[in-house]
Amino acid sequence: MLNFKAPTRITEIRFLALHGTALRISPLRELSKSFSSLSCLGPWPHPWGLCSSDHHLWGPGFRPPAHSHSDWIGPPDKLSNLRPVIFYVPPEESALERRLREARQEAQASNQRFWARHNRAFRQEKEEFIYSRLKAKGLEMRDESGQKATLNAEEMADFYKDFLSKNLKKHLQYNRDWYKRNFRITFLMGQVALVRALRWLRRRKKNVEQ
Numbered sequence: 001m002l003n004f005k006a007p008t009r010i011t012e013i014r015f016l017a018l019h020g021t022a023l024r025i026s027p028l029r030e031l032s033k034s035f036s037s038l039s040c041l042g043p044w045p046h047p048w049g050l051c052s053s054d055h056h057l058w059g060p061g062f063r064p065p066a067h068s069h070s071d072w073i074g075p076p077d078k079l080s081n082l083r084p085v086i087f088y089v090p091p092e093e094s095a096l097e098r099r100l101r102e103a104r105q106e107a108q109a110s111n112q113r114f115w116a117r118h119n120r121a122f123r124q125e126k127e128e129f130i131y132s133r134l135k136a137k138g139l140e141m142r143d144e145s146g147q148k149a150t151l152n153a154e155e156m157a158d159f160y161k162d163f164l165s166k167n168l169k170k171h172l173q174y175n176r177d178w179y180k181r182n183f184r185i186t187f188l189m190g191q192v193a194l195v196r197a198l199r200w201l202r203r204r205k206k207n208v209e210q
Contacts, residue, residue: 062074062086063086064086064088068088069088069090070088071085071086071087071088072085072086072088073085074086077112077116079115079116079119079120080111080112080114080115080116080119081115081119082108082111082112082115084108084112085104085108087101087104087105089101094195096188096191096192096195097192099188100185100188100189100191100192103181103184103185103188104185106181107181107182107185110177110181111178114174118167118170121167122163125159125163126159126163129159130149130150130151130159133151133155134149134151
């Protein structure tokens with residue numbers, strides 16, 4: 001999971017997105033403050049350019065404009081904190097390009113499932129831990145002023161340590177799967193780039209001969 005305050009290099013954003021890496025750009029307006037609420041990044045109309053959509057525009061039924069030739073990145077998911085991506089599908093997508101796109105989609109879906117489950121468990125277990133500690137002290141979840149009672153940093157450190165230890169195997173497995181998926185995506189990207197380069201050279205050679 002990568003956290004960017006304000007991305008500065010479009011090439012870096014594109015590289016991370018292609019690798020299925022979660023982009024957590026906060027707030028979204030820092031990314032698009034110099035653009036409109038529907039903004040695009042990257043060489044236009046390159047199919048690997050990126051677009052961002054503001055919160056009020058993104059929803060279950062959202063579809064990129066018909067003229068868009070870019071991937072679209074939405075606001076962070078409430079459970080996983082990952083930004084969903086709608087991948088651009090070229091009208092003449094080759095079988096190899098389709099394999100690359102599907103690999104990226106699979107990586108996104110896998111990341112979404114893992115972090116949604118992980119964060120849900122984290123929040124639930126954190127609440128239960130705080131409740132049990134407060135109960136042991138004879139305190140309620142809310143103080144006299146109605147504010148939610150909290151524990152100090154030392155006490156919470158016990159929870160964080162236990163939670164990480166308990167989920168260590170899951171994190172290690174996730175990391176192994178993440179590297180496998182990204183290696184496959186990188187390999188497919190290399191193949192697609194090579195095919196496109198050869199195609200461009202053939203067209204150039206043909207134009208020179210004419």
